[in-house]
Amino acid sequence: MEKYLVSFGTGLKAALEYRANFLLSLLAATSPIVIQTVLWLALFSPGEVLFGYTFGQMVAYTVLSQLVSRLVRTGFEYQINEDIRTGGLDRYLVKPLGYAGYRLAVFLGEKSLQSLFMAVILVVATVLLSMFVGLRIGPLEVSVFLASLVVALVFNFLLFWCVGMAGFWMTETTFLFEAVRIVIITLSGGIFPLTVFGPSAKAVLSALPFRFTIQVPVDLLTGRMATDAVVGELLLALVWAAALALLGRTLWGLGLRRFSAVGS
Amino acid sequence: MEAIEVQALGRSFSYYEKAEGLRGSFANLFHRRVLVKQAVREVSFSIPEGATVGFLGPNGAGKTTTLKMLAGIMPPTSGTARVLGHLPWQRRKDFRRQMAIVMGQRSQLWPDLPARETFSLNRAIYELDKHEYRLTLDELVETFGLAKLLPVQVRRLSLGERMKMELVASLLHKPKVLFLDEPTIGLDLLSQRAIRDLVRTLAARWGTTVMLTSHYLSDIEDLCERVILINHGRIVYDGELTGVNATLGDRKTVHLDFSQPMELRELQNEPGFRAAEGLGADFELARSQVRDFCQKALAAWPVGDLTIGEPPLEEGIARIYQANEGE
Numbered sequence: 001m002e003k004y005l006v007s008f009g010t011g012l013k014a015a016l017e018y019r020a021n022f023l024l025s026l027l028a029a030t031s032p033i034v035i036q037t038v039l040w041l042a043l044f045s046p047g048e049v050l051f052g053y054t055f056g057q058m059v060a061y062t063v064l065s066q067l068v069s070r071l072v073r074t075g076f077e078y079q080i081n082e083d084i085r086t087g088g089l090d091r092y093l094v095k096p097l098g099y100a101g102y103r104l105a106v107f108l109g110e111k112s113l114q115s116l117f118m119a120v121i122l123v124v125a126t127v128l129l130s131m132f133v134g135l136r137i138g139p140l141e142v143s144v145f146l147a148s149l150v151v152a153l154v155f156n157f158l159l160f161w162c163v164g165m166a167g168f169w170m171t172e173t174t175f176l177f178e179a180v181r182i183v184i185i186t187l188s189g190g191i192f193p194l195t196v197f198g199p200s201a202k203a204v205l206s207a208l209p210f211r212f213t214i215q216v217p218v219d220l221l222t223g224r225m226a227t228d229a230v231v232g233e234l235l236l237a238l239v240w241a242a243a244l245a246l247l248g249r250t251l252w253g254l255g256l257r258r259f260s261a262v263g264s
Numbered sequence: 265m266e267a268i269e270v271q272a273l274g275r276s277f278s279y280y281e282k283a284e285g286l287r288g289s290f291a292n293l294f295h296r297r298v299l300v301k302q303a304v305r306e307v308s309f310s311i312p313e314g315a316t317v318g319f320l321g322p323n324g325a326g327k328t329t330t331l332k333m334l335a336g337i338m339p340p341t342s343g344t345a346r347v348l349g350h351l352p353w354q355r356r357k358d359f360r361r362q363m364a365i366v367m368g369q370r371s372q373l374w375p376d377l378p379a380r381e382t383f384s385l386n387r388a389i390y391e392l393d394k395h396e397y398r399l400t401l402d403e404l405v406e407t408f409g410l411a412k413l414l415p416v417q418v419r420r421l422s423l424g425e426r427m428k429m430e431l432v433a434s435l436l437h438k439p440k441v442l443f444l445d446e447p448t449i450g451l452d453l454l455s456q457r458a459i460r461d462l463v464r465t466l467a468a469r470w471g472t473t474v475m476l477t478s479h480y481l482s483d484i485e486d487l488c489e490r491v492i493l494i495n496h497g498r499i500v501y502d503g504e505l506t507g508v509n510a511t512l513g514d515r516k517t518v519h520l521d522f523s524q525p526m527e528l529r530e531l532q533n534e535p536g537f538r539a540a541e542g543l544g545a546d547f548e549l550a551r552s553q554v555r556d557f558c559q560k561a562l563a564a565w566p567v568g569d570l571t572i573g574e575p576p577l578e579e580g581i582a583r584i585y586q587a588n589e590g591e
Contacts, residue, residue, distance in 0.1 A: 006388035010374060010381055017376045017417075090337050091372045096360040097389050260338035261277070 003097060004105040011109025022114055026121075029070050036062045036191070051195040056133035057222070061193050063129065064218045067122045069190040071115055072152045072213050076107040077164035077177055084167040084259060100252065104157055126221070135222055144230045145221040151237045152213045158244035159184070159213075165248065168255030189215030209240035267441055267473035268311040268334065272343035274497075275304040275329050303329045305497040306343065313440075316467055316474040318484035318505070321494040322585065327477040328367075330494070331443050334475070335365040347441055361390055364439040368446035371426070372433055375419040379410075379429040382418075383436060390437035397436065404432045408462055424455030431459070435466060442467070444476040448483055460486045481577055493584055500588040501581075508580040516554050518547045520561060521569040543568075548575060 015022070037059055044055040053061060080103065083089040092099045130137050163180050167173050185191060187210040194205045194215055205211060216233060219225035225233070280296040304326040311317050321327050332338050334345055336352035336359065345352060350359040373382045387397045405411050408428045418426060427447065434442070444463065448456040464487055467474050478484055484491055485505065493501035493508075501508065509515075518536075522543045531540050536547040536557065549557055554572060561567055 003385075003388040003391070006385050010377065010385050013381060014374055014376050086370075088370060090332070090365075090367070091370060093337055093355065094335050094360060094363070094365050095386075095389050096357045096391070 001101075004101050007102050007105035008109035008112075011106035012112055013109075015110040015113055022117075025070075025114065026117065029066055029118075032191075033063055033066050051193060053193060053195075057135075058193075060129045060133045060135060060222060061218060063125050064122070064221060065190050065193075065214050067118060067125060068149070068152070068217050069185055069188070069214050071118050071122070071149065072156045074107065074156055074160040075110075076103050076157075077160045077167075078174075079103065079106075080161075080164035081167035081173050081177070084255075085171065089259060100161065100248070103161075107157070137221060137223065140227055141221055141223055144227050145217055148212070148217040148220050148230070148234060148237075151234050151241070152217055155209065155237055155241045155244070156213050158241055158248055161248045162244060162251055165251035165255050168251075168258050184210055185214070187211070188213045189218070209237065212237040212240070265313050266310045267313040267315075268309075268345070268347050268475065270310065270330075270334070270343075270345040271308050273304060273307045273330065273333060273340050273345050274302070274342035275326075275333060275338070276300050276302045276341045303497050304333070304340070307494070307497070307499055308343075309492055309499065309502055311473060311475065313473055314467075314471045315490065316464075316476065316488050318488035318491040319475055319477045319494065320481075320484055320491055320581065321477075325494045326497040327494060328445055329497075331365065331445050331475065331477060335363065335443050336360070337365075361437060362439055363441040363443070364434040364437070365443040365445065366430055366434045366447055368427070368444075368449040371418075371430060373418045373426065373429055376417060378415050379418050379421075379433070380414045382429075382433050386433055386436050392437060400436055400438060401432070404435055404466075407465060408432060422455075424451050424458065427451060427455065427459060428462070431462065438470055439472065441473045442475070444474065444478075446477055446479065448478060448480055456480060456483065457486075463487060481581075485577065493581060495585045495588045498588065501584050505577070508577055508584070509574055514551045515548055515575055516551050517573045517575050518549060518554060518557060518561075519571040519573065520545050520547070520565070520567050523566045523568040526565065 040055060040058050040062070044050060044058070048055070050058070083092070089099070092102060126135075126137055129135050163177065166176055170176065187205055187208060189205075189211055190213075194202045194211060197205065212233070216225065216237070220227065220230060278298050278300050280292070281299050307326075307330060319327050319330070329338075333340050334347055334352055336347075336355045339353035348359065348362055350356055352359060352363075373379055374385075383401060386392075387394070392400075405414065408431070410425070410428060410432065413421060413425055413429070418429065421429065431447070442463075447463070448459050451459065460483055463474060463476070466472060474487070476483065476487060489505060490503065491501070491505045491508065492499060517538075522545070525543065526540070526545070528540060531537055531545050534547070536549040536553070538546040538548050540546070547557065558570060558572075562570070
């Protein structure tokens with residue numbers, strides 16, 4: 001599978017051309033953390049436990065969920081949409097290459113450098129949080145967290161692959177992608193822990209697979225989710241991922257038929 | 265052997281019609297009238313291995329659609345075609361590894377990286393042997409004179425340079441069949457000529473079968489002995505380039521240069537008169553009349569110089585299109 005490795009490398013090289021963009025994306029991650037921390041400062045009275053979290057735990061959740069959400073974030077759906085809209089998809093169809101594999105490889109390549117920095121920040125944040133908030137994070141937590149992160153990335157890729165397929169049927173998808181992203185981040189626990197939405201909403205959200213992308217990894221890292229539950233959770237996530245893969249494949253097949261029918 | 269065989273190939277597209285104005289836009293939300301456009305109709309031809317054939321037609325004639333079907337990008341709605349023995353739209357890996365399509369308005373190069381990054385990506389995609397790839401790349405780079413530009417970001421290249429890089433990227437796997445869709449579009453005359461020279465050189469060296477569409481007649485005149493003309497999705501001419509003018513009914517042009525100014529009215533009254541400018545005038549006549557005309561002109565007018573030639577190819581082609589228009 002050398003072609004996908006080289007695609008990965010090419011994506012990485014292209015990402016290196018955009019250093020300013022990369023720094024800005026790091027900056028962008030800090031503003032939601034600051035805003036939400038200020039919000040929690042206003043809501044928490046000293047010593048209070050809200051939605052099952054102490055103030056310190058809530059700040060820890062806010063920081064970690066923001067970093068995880070950045071780590072698993074996609075963006076290739078815009079490239080897919082561009083390829084469909086401009087007809088650039090042709091270029092890939094005529095080559096001995098799988099488009100999904102290529103997009104995944106390029107996406108991971110483009111993302112790898114940024115992710116490395118994010119990972120460093122995540123390590124620093126984790127160390128600081130365990131010093132000040134009293135989180136106890138051992139090697140077991142870290143390893144299940146890493147495993148869940150890989151699953152989250154796969155899941156998110158498949159999810160946004162399916163979302164990206166909308167480009168076959170819609171000409172203008174920017175708003176759709178943004179709306180879907182915000183809703184999914186919220187449903188994943190990327191803004192607040194899911195307990196904030198109340199017990200009945202939490203029950204529904206727990207049945208949905210979105211929490212696998214943000215809340216589950218964060219809960220595993222902070223020890224809020226028991227590590228022996230992890231195998232079951234990750235297996236469930238993989239079942240959802242398989243379903244998404246099947247859906248993505250079907251949509252791709254239908255979309256491609258439509259693509260050639262319109263003849264852009 | 266035939267590299268490309270096309271039988272009664274047809275392709276239709278459905279599209280929506282929208283009435284004018286806001287009311288039309290709203291009505292469109294609820295009811296859309298579906299119209300069908302027949303882009304390609306009953307197209308049949310075959311191209312032997314190693315030939316370079318020009319595919320010519322006005323905008324919207326069905327050139328690109330035909331090329332897309334042959335490259336496997338879209339299936340036909342009727343008829344069939346075989347390229348290198350494959351049904352192209354099945355997109356078998358074996359097929360995709362043996363062909364390439366270059367579309368003048370669509371780039372496969374990564375704009376922010378030097379072109380050689382795209383080249384090595386293509387090496388991996390086409391699973392080329394590293395040594396073999398090196399040799400081919402060196403050969404192409406030398407032929408195209410691109411050595412200095414290899415480390416330059418693609419978006420810093422001129423349009424002509426980019427097009428050359430585009431061709432290199434598409435030729436690295438030495439395709440047996442090469443489809444070129446408007447490869448010289450937007451290029452200046454020198455770059456156009458350079459691209460043509462390269463295509464000719466490589467096609468001859470590698471025995472590549474080339475099918476080329478272009479707006480520029482000089483591309484076709486330079487590269488192709490055979491030309492297929494298409495209009496309204498139908499083939500209106502398929503044969504030698506030199507045969508196009510035969511459809512004009514064996515006509516000749518006569519250009520006269522006068523040694524002193526002529527009365528325009530006198531020239532205009534002459535049968536076969538086409539145009540006059542300065543001290544020159546153009547006539548178009550049947551071959552059988554040329555001799556008499558020249559004798560008469562030399563006797564009656566102060567002719568300094570006289571040239572007999574073929575009508576320009578454009579005219580033959582335009583005539584063929586017009587003849588087809590009524591159908």
